[in-house]
Amino acid sequence: MTLNKENRTELNEFGEFGLINHLTKNIKIKNLSTIKGVGDDAAVIENKDKVTLVSTDLLIEGVHFDLTYTPLKHLGYKAVVVNISDIVAMNGKANQITVSISVSSRFSVEAIEEMYSGILLACEKYDVDLVGGDTTSSVSGLYLSITVIGEADTEKIVYRNTAKEGDLLVVTGDLGAAYTGLLLLEREKQVFKANPDMQPDLEGYDYIVGRQLKPEARTDIQKVLEGIEVLPTSMIDISDGLASEILHVCTGSELGCTIYEEKIPLDPTTINAATEFSIDPTTCALNGGEDYELLFTVSHNDYEKIKDVMGLSVIGHMTGKDTGTNLISGSGTSVPIKAQGWDALR
Amino acid sequence: MTLNKENRTELNEFGEFGLINHLTKNIKIKNLSTIKGVGDDAAVIENKDKVTLVSTDLLIEGVHFDLTYTPLKHLGYKAVVVNISDIVAMNGKANQITVSISVSSRFSVEAIEEMYSGILLACEKYDVDLVGGDTTSSVSGLYLSITVIGEADTEKIVYRNTAKEGDLLVVTGDLGAAYTGLLLLEREKQVFKANPDMQPDLEGYDYIVGRQLKPEARTDIQKVLEGIEVLPTSMIDISDGLASEILHVCTGSELGCTIYEEKIPLDPTTINAATEFSIDPTTCALNGGEDYELLFTVSHNDYEKIKDVMGLSVIGHMTGKDTGTNLISGSGTSVPIKAQGWDALR
Numbered sequence: 284m285t286l287n288k289e290n291r292t293e294l295n296e297f298g299e300f301g302l303i304n305h306l307t308k309n310i311k312i313k314n315l316s317t318i319k320g321v322g323d324d325a326a327v328i329e330n331k332d333k334v335t336l337v338s339t340d341l342l343i344e345g346v347h348f349d350l351t352y353t354p355l356k357h358l359g360y361k362a363v364v365v366n367i368s369d370i371v372a373m374n375g376k377a378n379q380i381t382v383s384i385s386v387s388s389r390f391s392v393e394a395i396e397e398m399y400s401g402i403l404l405a406c407e408k409y410d411v412d413l414v415g416g417d418t419t420s421s422v423s424g425l426y427l428s429i430t431v432i433g434e435a436d437t438e439k440i441v442y443r444n445t446a447k448e449g450d451l452l453v454v455t456g457d458l459g460a461a462y463t464g465l466l467l468l469e470r471e472k473q474v475f476k477a478n479p480d481m482q483p484d485l486e487g488y489d490y491i492v493g494r495q496l497k498p499e500a501r502t503d504i505q506k507v508l509e510g511i512e513v514l515p516t517s518m519i520d521i522s523d524g525l526a527s528e529i530l531h532v533c534t535g536s537e538l539g540c541t542i543y544e545e546k547i548p549l550d551p552t553t554i555n556a557a558t559e560f561s562i563d564p565t566t567c568a569l570n571g572g573e574d575y576e577l578l579f580t581v582s583h584n585d586y587e588k589i590k591d592v593m594g595l596s597v598i599g600h601m602t603g604k605d606t607g608t609n610l611i612s613g614s615g616t617s618v619p620i621k622a623q624g625w626d627a628l629r
Numbered sequence: 630m631t632l633n634k635e636n637r638t639e640l641n642e643f644g645e646f647g648l649i650n651h652l653t654k655n656i657k658i659k660n661l662s663t664i665k666g667v668g669d670d671a672a673v674i675e676n677k678d679k680v681t682l683v684s685t686d687l688l689i690e691g692v693h694f695d696l697t698y699t700p701l702k703h704l705g706y707k708a709v710v711v712n713i714s715d716i717v718a719m720n721g722k723a724n725q726i727t728v729s730i731s732v733s734s735r736f737s738v739e740a741i742e743e744m745y746s747g748i749l750l751a752c753e754k755y756d757v758d759l760v761g762g763d764t765t766s767s768v769s770g771l772y773l774s775i776t777v778i779g780e781a782d783t784e785k786i787v788y789r790n791t792a793k794e795g796d797l798l799v800v801t802g803d804l805g806a807a808y809t810g811l812l813l814l815e816r817e818k819q820v821f822k823a824n825p826d827m828q829p830d831l832e833g834y835d836y837i838v839g840r841q842l843k844p845e846a847r848t849d850i851q852k853v854l855e856g857i858e859v860l861p862t863s864m865i866d867i868s869d870g871l872a873s874e875i876l877h878v879c880t881g882s883e884l885g886c887t888i889y890e891e892k893i894p895l896d897p898t899t900i901n902a903a904t905e906f907s908i909d910p911t912t913c914a915l916n917g918g919e920d921y922e923l924l925f926t927v928s929h930n931d932y933e934k935i936k937d938v939m940g941l942s943v944i945g946h947m948t949g950k951d952t953g954t955n956l957i958s959g960s961g962t963s964v965p966i967k968a969q970g971w972d973a974l975r
Contacts, residue, residue: 318680322881323789324718324777324866325684334664335681339761339776341729345768372670383774403885415685420911421772423690428729428774442668447912520670535668590941 292392294420302392302418304579306399314378316434317412320513326414328379328432329380332439336377338369344424351475352468355394355418357496358427359401364430364474365522366407367502369576372520373442375435376502379414380406383428385421398427409502414588417423424516439514441579444535446517450580450601452532452540455513456502457548458525459564463556464488464495470560498575507595511588526569527577527622530608532601542599542620544613570623591627634721638738641767648738648764654743656759660724662780663758672760674725674778680786682723682779683714690770697821698814698829701740703842704773705747711868712777713755714846714921718866719788721781722848725760726752729774731767744773755848787925790881792863796926796947798878798886801847802940803894804871805910808917809902810834810841814907836898844921850940857934862971872915873968874924876954878947885900885952888945888966890959915956916969 285519293364297305307321319327328335342348349359370377382402386395406413411431425464471483486490501520508515516534517529525547533540547568557564568574578602581589590596608620643651654665665673674681680843688694688708698706709726716723728748731742752759757777817829831838847866854861864873871893879886893914903910914920926947927935935941947955954966 317835319788319926322716325682325721325777327781327786328681328683329783330676331678332682333675335674335778336671337674337683337725337727337761337776337778339727339729339763339774340773341731341763341765341772343731343765343772343818346731346766352734369670371639373673375671379683380634381683381685381776383685385687385689386774406809417687418687419687419689422770426687426689426731426766426767426772428687430727430776431682432681432683432778437675440673440970442665521928
């Protein structure tokens with residue numbers, strides 16, 4: 284935070300309601316499904332003949348984010364995006380969020396406004412209404428709890444446990460970038476701690492730092508798939524690393540899978556950074572997490588439709604359960620896929 | 630917590646997914662509107678021709694609850710009830726909740742199970758499905774974030790800002806009990822801190838201690854009002870004290886009000902306890918909070934229907950905005966109503 288003392292308003296200058304009113308006073312409702320937003324005991328939402336999707340995430344300072352290198356505006360933006368990503372992973376459209384924050388007196392009103400500006404920026408970009416929430420003090424640190432509400436056509440919802448044997452495994456974009464971005468930010472933090480006069484050296488790494496600090500939800504993929512008339516047979520977003528998500532799909536669908544290391548999409552910057560940190564780039568993709576790309580399965584009959592679509596990579600296929608979950612390495616050896624992904628209960 | 634060391638399982642013996650699975654494995658879905666509960670990126674809810682209501686609350690150790698005298702099972706129960714109360718205050722029916730918890734390693738798996746048993750007991754009692762959530766570690770303390778999803782007929786939703794001039798102000802049950810219960814528990818905590826051999830002296834105070842530790846949501850009032858064919862013109866639940874809620878209704882409806890001190894319903898135990906603490910019982914009702922009773926307005930034409938209903942008290946009426954918000958004391962003097970209610974950003 285670079286806010287100077289003169290611009291600091293203490294949180295206790297507002298009451299609880301005062302702060303909520305202050306933060307939400309300029310909110311305009313955009314979605315027709317939002318009948319009533321902030322300001323009553325509950326928000327009112329009308330989805331008519333569609334079903335309602337609900338997902339929730341809790342983000343905690345010192346566990347999920349480090350304010351040393353996470354600007355508060357980015358934090359707010361990312362917190363909304365990761366929730367929208369869960370709705371996208373059901374093949375739905377996010378329409379509303381509620382935001383609950385708990386902050387210690389270390390934070391000024393201006394700091395919370397900065398975080399809210401990121402939250403509202405994401406709402407603007409993804410066409411989502413902020414319809415409620417809670418604001419309280421905390422004993423220490425910053426806690427952010429977001430619930431997202433979305434809608435979907437019943438016949439278009441895609442679950443994670445409905446893959447079929449022989450289906451192709453497809454991922455969007457590239458993987459592992461957010462994790463290498465985190466490694467870089469952590470390194471620069473240590474450098475800064477050792478010598479506060481040092482400036483962070485992130486040159487050439489904009490892409491991976493951006494992937495860590497300002498991820499986006501793949502709302503564009505729905506249109507791409509509708510355009511080629513493909514409905515995934517199962518889908519999940521890649522928040523905890525490819526390995527963990529593949530295992531969710533396999534376990535849920537009671538199947539195994541085979542994926543090919545050389546098919547896993549990696550950005551050159553990710554490969555460079557991983558090499559610099561002496562880590563296998565594939566490990567970053569499998570276990571790094573926070574990419575918020577999509578992993579989905581399609582019928583093998585859809586191969587011709589999907590194979591040349593920019594930004595989609597077929598990385599393998601679903602097998603019977605007995606085959607297990609296998610990664611075929613570049614050299615042709617088969618290794619079992621294990622989830623060593625982010626474990627929030629470290 | 631009275632759990633002995635031998636029965637203590639450390640949280641890190643489960644991973645994040647392990648703990649969620651462990652806590653939710655026995656959950657059975659009861660509501661027809663719950664299409665998909667725990668286990669995918671989002672829960673799926675179908676409310677057909679009804680609208681969806683969403684409300685959220687964040688409860689923080691050291692701010693909203695004190696585990697010295699709050700059993701974890703009661704905490705879980707109360708956390709669900711206060712959310713259901715928000716849906717009741719919209720004249721809706723709560724159907725689903727999501728539960729996000731953040732706990733430090735101070736807590737064992739058994740302690741979290743105990744809290745979940747209270748959460749699930751409330752779900753059972755109020756016919757609510759637990760459909761999702763998040764489980765993470767915290768740097769310190771226990772954080773509990775609950776979002777409740779409900780349904781209502783569009784034409785039966787009751788907002789807080791739709792009272793009309795001349796409407797009667799009605800409250801359910803009695804007020805101030807939860808606050809005097811809190812005062813008592815705080816006193817016994819201080820006694821215990823001074824001398825750990827002392828046993829808490831709560832005799833004769835079961836009622837107010839129960840109101841603090843195990844409140845209930847007034848789901849029964851909907852049937853009562855339907856039975857006498859009264860639809861409130863506005864409604865809010867009394868979570869922050871009667872004064873604060875009345876001001877919400879008045880401000881929202883752009884009206885004033887007059888209420889009568891002698892009409893505010895108080896339980897004899899509340900009066901006794903308040904007297905013991907040298908506090909005016911009316912102050913407990915106005916500013917105490919956490920009663921989770923309902924405050925609503927009805928047309929003055931409904932007075933005959935409502936006046937003899939057990940458990941409902943007409944405490945005053947809505948006036949023009951210019952009259953202000955006034956409490957007529959027992960001696961006949963008029964004092965402006967001010968919200969000194971619980972301020973979570975103390």
